[in-house]
Amino acid sequence: MDSLTCRIAVLLQDRTDRPLRIAVVGAGILGLTTAWALARRGHAVTVLEGGLIPNPGSSSADEGRIIRHAYGTMEGYAAMMPAAFTAWRTLFAETGEDRLVPARAIYALREETPWQGAVARSQARHGLPFTEVDPASIPVLNPDGVIRAMEVGGSGMLLAAPILMDLVRLLPRLGVELRGHTHVASCPEGGPVLADGTRVAADVTLVAAGAGVLRLLPDAARRFGLRASLQTVAYLEPPPGLWEEAPMLLCRLPGHATGGVYVLPPRAGTRLKIGDYDTSITVDPAAPRDPPRTGRVAALMEAGARAIAGFGAYRLIAARHCLYTMAPEDRFVLRQVAPGVTLASACSGHGFKLAPLMALGLAAAVEGHVTGEELAFWAGGHAPSA
Ligand SMILES: Cc1cc2nc3c(=O)[nH]c(=O)nc-3n(C[C@H](O)[C@H](O)[C@H](O)COP(=O)(O)OP(=O)(O)OC[C@H]3O[C@@H](n4cnc5c(N)ncnc54)[C@H](O)[C@@H]3O)c2cc1C
Structure with a gap:
């Protein structure tokens, strides 16, 4: 495991003594696991989702997703996979449901x-x-x-639909407010602005809007080649x-x-x-x-x-x-795009398996345990294996 993943794994324990108000835009797997990673630390989290929660039109909505340690030539991501499995096991321990089915x-x-x-x-x-x-x-x-x-070896299937439902049940118990049918129109500093013009005050906004980021943050999406x-x-x-x-x-x-x-x-x-x-x-x-x-x-x-x-x-x-x-080279993009606003794009065909680990990385950055640059580099799968 690289040293940054080790630092992030520390967030599996303890609660913060400096809780923040956090708005998460999007209730796909990345938004919901990000809410989980932050709420279990004691932050006050609101999830804003334009459709149903979970949204059948989201990229996360399906029956099964592949998880495996093998990552081809993207060896940085391969090095993260043991931590990714640990993050899933931690989540399953908290939902009470093991949704990983081993499969060759x-x-x-x-x-x-x-x-x-x-x-x-x-x-x-x-x-x-x-x-x-x-x-x-x-x-x-x-x-x-x-x-x-x-x-x-080391592969299996994640039962995607039940996992999303487990999170929908768990998050309110952790104090997360889940707001469906709540379309976010823009994400300025200070909190997202909704389609009706009202603002959700937040210290930090994490935009996990899947493909919706192309409309919500068009300049950033263009800059990062999404x-x-x-x-x-x-x-x-x-x-x-x-x-x-x-x-x-x-x-x-x-x-x-x-x-x-x-x-x-x-x-x-x-x-x-x-x-x-x-x-x-x-x-x-x-x-x-x-x-x-x-x-x-x-x-x-x-x-x-x-x-x-x-x-x-x-x-x-x-x-x-x-x-x-x-995204270019199929890499995750976790980048600060404005003061207090971070774009989190779970890239292409591998966003599900890494979502809880990426969520812990986002939590680490929100709390200042890693810098924005470190987060972007790590999420891009560039960190060398130890
Ligand atoms: C066919 C297919 C197969 C895949 N197979 C695998 C696999 O085997 N293994 C794997 O690891 N990954 C796989 N993936 C990738 C993985 O599923 C995705 O990377 C991941 O689900 C993306 O999650 P997300 O939360 O970023 O986005 P999404 O699930 O799309 O969630 C984004 C949410 O944001 C909401 N939203 C958007 N804009 C707004 C707005 N303005 N206001 C409020 N809400 C908004 C949307 O309604 C949506 O619900 C696959 C993907 C697909 C499509």
């Missing part, structure tokens, strides 16, 4: 990449396996074109008996329009889900996303057939489009 993760590789060496290093550092497996030993995997199948990309997911009904023990699959498809698919197996009430890796379509986050663009869904299903064996027997139950908030 198999990368089906169709070309050689620098990824392997980096993952081998980080897995070894964590004492976790990184093992080549016979593609034929995974009945759900379509082995066509697979040059190597690698299993990474954009919203359209992602497609499909929920499938598999033939019976195939997926009870089956792993998560991560299948890049070089040259395919989707970039490949990731596959989450059905577990603990979730449905089998596939999603794409194509982040090339930039959209206005406020534009309607339904009905699903049929071409995108067709491409995803075609990619599913390349990844999953016997795909013709699978039934499409539903498809939907959702948003990633993309």
